[in-house]
Amino acid sequence: MAARAAAKAGGEVIVGAAIVRDGAVLAQQRAYPPSAAGKWELPGGRVEDGESDRDALVRECVEELGVPVVVGETVGPDVALPGDRVLRVHRAALATSAPQPHPHDHQALRWLTPDQFGQVSWLPADRVLLPALGRLLGRPLG
Numbered sequence: 520m521a522a523r524a525a526a527k528a529g530g531e532v533i534v535g536a537a538i539v540r541d542g543a544v545l546a547q548q549r550a551y552p553p554s555a556a557g558k559w560e561l562p563g564g565r566v567e568d569g570e571s572d573r574d575a576l577v578r579e580c581v582e583e584l585g586v587p588v589v590v591g592e593t594v595g596p597d598v599a600l601p602g603d604r605v606l607r608v609h610r611a612a613l614a615t616s617a618p619q620p621h622p623h624d625h626q627a628l629r630w631l632t633p634d635q636f637g638q639v640s641w642l643p644a645d646r647v648l649l650p651a652l653g654r655l656l657g658r659p660l661g
């Protein structure tokens with residue numbers, strides 16, 4: 520896949536966690552930068568040097584939400600982001616021992632079912648992934 524090849528060739532990978540619980544996925548509302556404030560995304564962030572996607576997602580979910588997660592397979596395609604970066608989403612679940620997630624860096628959290636995806640304003644790359652997220656949750660969109 521072109522985006523994956525670009526990422527391997529030196530581009531940066533941003534990983535996102537599609538944390539699923541009771542037919543809903545956990546979304547969070549960005550607080551910064553101003554251009555993205557108020558927009559909704561999945562928990563995650565940059566894969567640092569020496570980390571696997573899974574390592575990065577486990578670290579980011581602790582930093583952003585205070586919860587341990589178990590990371591599964593990728594969901595949908597890699598989506599190109601500005602600046603030679605790609606967004607790669609993996610399915611995830613809260614670990615059995617996990618407390619309630621709380622937003623450490625974000626304005627708000629919501630568990631969204633596919634019927635509710637249209638109620639928030641997603642970042643553009645995440646909009647591309649909504650059909651795949653809908654399929655993941657077992658209720659195809661459109």
Ligand SMILES: Nc1nc2c([nH]c(=O)n2[C@H]2C[C@H](O)[C@@H](COP(=O)(O)OP(=O)(O)OP(=O)(O)O)O2)c(=O)[nH]1
Pocket residue numbers: 533534535560561562563564565566600606642643644645
């Ligand atoms: N985490 C996350 N980032 C996303 C998503 N969709 C999307 O376009 N992005 C973009 C927004 C940012 O430009 C970039 C990730 O930034 P970030 O601020 O979450 O990553 P980070 O924690 O590693 O960055 P930093 O604060 O350490 O600089 O990817 C998404 O669903 N989740």
